[in-house]
Amino acid sequence: xxxxxxxxxxxxxxxxxxxxxxxxxxxxxxxxxxxxxxxxxxxxxxxxxxxxxxxxxxxxxxxxxxxxxxxxxxxxxxxxxxxxxxxxxxxxxxxxxxxxxxxxxxxxxxxxxxxxxxxxxxxxxxxxxxxxxxxxxxxxxxxxxxxxxxxxxxxxxxxxxxxxxxxxxxxxxxxxxxxxxxxxxxxxxxxxxxxxxxxxxxxxxxxxxxxxxxxxxxxxxxxxxxxxxxxxxxxxxxxxxxxxxxxxxxxxxxxxxxxxxxxxxxxxxxxxxxxxxxxxxxxxxxxxxxxxxxxxxxxxxxxxxxxxxxxxxxxxxxxxxxxxxxxxxxxxxxxxxxxxxxxxxxxx
Amino acid sequence: xxxxxxxxxxxxxxxxxxxxxxxxxxxxxxxxxxxxxxxxxxxxxxxxxxxxxxxxxxxxxxxxxxxxxxxxxxxxxxxxxxxxxxxxxxxxxxxxxxxxxxxxxxxxxxxxxxxxxxxxxxxxxxxxxxxxxxxxxxxxxxxxxxxxxxxxxxxxxxxxxxxxxxxxxxxxxxxxxxxxxxxxxxxxxxxxxxxxxxxxxxxxxxxxxxxxxxxxxxxxxxxxxxxxxxxxxxxxxxxxxxxxxxxxxxxxxxxxxxxxxxxxxxxxxxxxxxxxxxxxxxxxxxxxxxxxxxxxxxxxxxxxxxxxxxxxxxxxxxxxxxxxxxxxxxxxxxxxxxxxxxxxxxxxxxxxxxxxxxxxxxxxxxxxxxxxxxxxxxxxxxxxxxxxxxxxxxxxxxxxxxxxxxxxxxxxxxxxxxxxxxxxxx
Numbered sequence: 196x197x198x199x200x201x202x203x204x205x206x207x208x209x210x211x212x213x214x215x216x217x218x219x220x221x222x223x224x225x226x227x228x229x230x231x232x233x234x235x236x237x238x239x240x241x242x243x244x245x246x247x248x249x250x251x252x253x254x255x256x257x258x259x260x261x262x263x264x265x266x267x268x269x270x271x272x273x274x275x276x277x278x279x280x281x282x283x284x285x286x287x288x289x290x291x292x293x294x295x296x297x298x299x300x301x302x303x304x305x306x307x308x309x310x311x312x313x314x315x316x317x318x319x320x321x322x323x324x325x326x327x328x329x330x331x332x333x334x335x336x337x338x339x340x341x342x343x344x345x346x347x348x349x350x351x352x353x354x355x356x357x358x359x360x361x362x363x364x365x366x367x368x369x370x371x372x373x374x375x376x377x378x379x380x381x382x383x384x385x386x387x388x389x390x391x392x393x394x395x396x397x398x399x400x401x402x403x404x405x406x407x408x409x410x411x412x413x414x415x416x417x418x419x420x421x422x423x424x425x426x427x428x429x430x431x432x433x434x435x436x437x438x439x440x441x442x443x444x445x446x447x448x449x450x451x452x453x454x455x456x457x458x459x460x461x462x463x464x465x466x467x468x469x470x471x472x473x474x475x476x477x478x479x480x481x482x483x484x485x486x487x488x489x490x491x492x493x494x495x496x497x498x499x500x501x502x503x504x505x506x507x508x509x510x511x512x513x514x515x516x517x518x519x520x521x522x523x524x525x526x527x528x529x530x531x532x533x534x535x536x537x538x539x540x541x542x543x
Numbered sequence: 544x545x546x547x548x549x550x551x552x553x554x555x556x557x558x559x560x561x562x563x564x565x566x567x568x569x570x571x572x573x574x575x576x577x578x579x580x581x582x583x584x585x586x587x588x589x590x591x592x593x594x595x596x597x598x599x600x601x602x603x604x605x606x607x608x609x610x611x612x613x614x615x616x617x618x619x620x621x622x623x624x625x626x627x628x629x630x631x632x633x634x635x636x637x638x639x640x641x642x643x644x645x646x647x648x649x650x651x652x653x654x655x656x657x658x659x660x661x662x663x664x665x666x667x668x669x670x671x672x673x674x675x676x677x678x679x680x681x682x683x684x685x686x687x688x689x690x691x692x693x694x695x696x697x698x699x700x701x702x703x704x705x706x707x708x709x710x711x712x713x714x715x716x717x718x719x720x721x722x723x724x725x726x727x728x729x730x731x732x733x734x735x736x737x738x739x740x741x742x743x744x745x746x747x748x749x750x751x752x753x754x755x756x757x758x759x760x761x762x763x764x765x766x767x768x769x770x771x772x773x774x775x776x777x778x779x780x781x782x783x784x785x786x787x788x789x790x791x792x793x794x795x796x797x798x799x800x801x802x803x804x805x806x807x808x809x810x811x812x813x814x815x816x817x818x819x820x821x822x823x824x825x826x827x828x829x830x831x832x833x834x835x836x837x838x839x840x841x842x843x844x845x846x847x848x849x850x851x852x853x854x855x856x857x858x859x860x861x862x863x864x865x866x867x868x869x870x871x872x873x874x875x876x877x878x879x880x881x882x883x884x885x886x887x888x889x890x891x892x893x894x895x896x897x898x899x900x901x902x903x904x905x906x907x908x909x910x911x912x913x914x915x916x917x918x919x920x921x922x923x924x925x926x927x928x929x930x931x932x933x934x935x936x937x938x939x940x941x942x943x944x945x946x947x948x949x950x951x952x953x954x955x956x957x958x959x960x961x962x963x964x965x966x967x968x969x
Contacts, residue, residue, distance in 0.1 A: 433594050434623075436592075437618065437621075437622065437625075439613075440615075441613070441614045483633055
């Protein structure tokens with residue numbers, strides 16, 4: 196019984212990892228200059244100490260530059276953001292026991308958007324060339340929003356999830372109104388603001404990857420640590436408490452972890468919808484609700500999905516580029532509706 | 544002392560729900576918490592189960608404050624079964640029961656043979672083995688409830704707290720669950736504290752009961768001490784009958800099937816019923832409801848008519864069990880018959896013991912007092928005196944009494960022509 200499960204799980208994860216690796220290679224090879232996948236693999240391996248001597252021969256230096264400075268960091272960042280959004284979406288859904296929850300449910304997105312918009316406007320007013328200030332500003336505003344919502348929802352040392360959801364919605368609409376207000380007065384910068392809000396990975400590089408990694412590591416580690424507590428909390432907070440889970444502590448840590456993760460994602464890529472809402476549902480339909488399996492599967496699935504969506508965003512109107520948020524919704528939406536219709540029983 | 548609740552006061556926000564509650568529970572106790580809706584029973588369970596921290600007071604488990612112990616430590620000692628509503632996720636029953644092992648399994652560790660054993664045992668005890676591979680969200684309410692019990696048992700606790708665990712269960716599983724708890728207490732020394740709505744189940748199975756009323760513990764004691772008409776009237780505000788055949792059996796509650804409020808219509812109307820052996824039961828109630836004052840006699844103590852008469856608070860002339868009706872009782876009986884406006888003679892069997900009653904009725908009839916005889920069974924079939932009763936009965940019928948065929952007819956007769964038929968009443 197357990198043996199069967201173990202084999203099944205191993206097979207599932209092997210498949211997911213292969214799919215992710217394949218999508219990464221495809222993501223790197225496709226673009227304005229098409230580079231064959233075999234060469235992509237060669238160039239990547241040539242940068243790994245110990246493998247370089249087998250692969251160094253016959254590689255084009257131009258291709259190597261394109262891959263290592265542009266495409267590879269971009270694809271890595273895309274995968275990280277896909278994993279991060281899907282992971283925090285799954286966490287929020289489990290924590291709130293609510294299928295409507297997504298990474299933006301407690302207002303992180305609006306906070307980050309306001310940060311980015313304010314940053315863009317400040318740059319234009321004072322003419323300061325701080326293009327790379329946007330991720331920083333978005334992240335700071337996102338974290339401040341989480342703290343605000345969390346403290347608004349706190350009632351006598353506890354944070355009831357319903358209050359948290361409502362506080363999130365209230366703060367979110369307030370911040371959205373402020374974003375709209377800024378956009379109304381933004382004038383020439385409107386295009387830049389709108390483009391950022393739609394989300395995408397155009398022009399992202401290693402700096403963004405480095406900025407993402409610490410929060411990504413902290414956030415996802417915490418979430419993985421508490422995966423079995425998340426299972427217990429699906430039964431309800433009191434039953435989880437009865438099973439020895441320190442519910443308030445776990446909830447606080449998971450909230451912070453998921454929000455940090457979301458904040459990091461939003462600050463480097465803008466608002467990419469759909470991934471965080473739908474990927475967890477999709478994986479839950481396939482593998483069941485056990486977070487010990489669900490969470491790693493969701494991360495791998497989210498990463499592969501967003502990398503493929505980003506490839507599509509680059510090829511559909513090549514040499515132009517669509518915002519990836521549009522692609523995720525266009526591709527994923529119908530597929531999700533199909534699954535929803537096929538699945539007769541409740542999926543959550 | 545396993546569990547010690549010391550002066551606990553709790554509430555939600557500013558409203559106090561439970562005031563200064565103290566209970567001591569020893570290892571192996573089977574304790575029931577009863578009380579009306581909203582009295583604070585569940586709040587007490589929530590406080591004991593380390594969910595609702597008290598504003599004042601402490602809950603000690605083996606002498607240690609549970610709110611200072613880590614949750615996992617408490618979960619190894621104590622498991623809780625509540626009325627589950629959540630359970631909408633497609634976990635298998637086995638997965639859910641395995642969650643009971645959560646406090647025992649170290650983080651990132653695999654389930655050990657001991658864990659699998661505990662789960663198998665819990666499934667077997669709760670009769671849920673056949674459900675093990677089904678999804679919890681597809682089970683019925685009663686099945687879910689048993690799975691919750693299995694999960695609690697998988698925790699291998701010393702204390703089991705249950706909040707109305709039988710409310711989703713059918714009669715069979717209610718009793719089975721209670722029997723299972725009794726067995727767990729006996730075989731594993733489990734201490735059981737449960738909130739119960741059903742006072743009869745509580746009385747039947749618990750060693751002692753905590754009666755909670757308006758946020759305070761109103762009484763603690765054995766079922767015999769606590770399940771009384773008086774306490775139930777004071778706590779629940781309703782009238783019930785408590786029956787307890789003897790001091791070994793547990794008391795149980797019977798609902799009063801109808802509220803008898805005596806209506807007095809002007810002058811007091813008094814009817815004396817000569818009955819016995821259950822023949823008077825229907826008469827008593829309906830006469831009272833029609834506003835009659837009712838007396839009866841002579842009946843033996845312990846007779847079913849005597850019990851009913853006692854419940855209804857009638858005036859009774861009684862004789863000791865299995866004794867003949869003595870001269871003293873006969874005199875009292877005659878006095879009552881004299882005072883009553885009517886005498887009803889039920890269709891009772893006559894033996895040596897009660898043939899005196901028949902003689903009294905005959906005497907009254909001959910004096911001209913109104914007597915109604917319910918002549919529904921031939922006297923020959925109920926004469927155990929060797930002909931004496933038949934002779935007296937024959938005289939009675941000849942003395943100008945009214946005969947009717949049923950109790951109802953007797954009542955209608957009295958209600959209908961009371962004035963005409965009873966001219967000498969002053």
